[in-house]
Amino acid sequence: MRSQSPRSGARADGALDELEEEISRCRRCPRLVAWREQVARERRAAFAAQEYWGRPLPGFGDPLARVLLLGLAPAAHGGNRTGRVFTGDRSGDFLFAALWRSGFANQPLSRARDDGLRLRDAWITAAVRCAPPANRPTAQERERCLPWSVAELKLLKRTRVMVCLGAFAWDAALRLTGALGAPEGAVPRPRPRFAHGGELMRGGLTLLGCYHPSQQNTFTGRLTEPMIDAVLARARALADAR
16 A cells, blocks of 8 residues: 555545645644744653654545544644644544544554554544644634635545544534535534434534544543444444445
8 A cells, every 4th residue: 555644646646645744834824834834843841852743644444435433623742743634643543443444444452653654545634724722723724624624525526424533523513514415404403412323424524423432532531442343343334235
């Protein structure tokens, strides 16, 4: 399989490469630009010798993926440091181990863009592409990122299932499918509420809810390995059924 690092120029689909470059140059949100660049300058002591990415993050994975995982935003010292979403932080440790157990990844750990991780039938991206202060992007920042998600999903032509990692991602997915022309409209009324394991067919995609693999959820037992494994197994079954 070809390289799946964000700066790869070797993907079969050149349009995805071009989109990655556009996303990585985005400066639409002044607050996020200031924060991501400040974090990249004032590095955490444990990573002081490393060069931070400090830019927006494109998605990555298998361009033929039938399953897309949608997260919240890059972590300040995770994806904002490594240049790949969920790579180099505790949330990613939990997520990639689950993807490996479920057959969506070739290895259970990812710490750097060039560490050999390959996704199979899966693509990972985020509703907001820059690390936000306190890990809390605003609704306006989410809306400014929406066109990137629309463009990305249009290029991922085989995607059938979207695993929404948390309520923020669920709401972003409702808007994303609306922007893609879901017949139910921009955001359905009443608004479907997020629930772990919840499912919603919308605009030709099945949205599947999963608690976010944050330390707050995994350390407290709100999200366990069997719980996320069950969601990923369901995602595969839904993709196979389509």
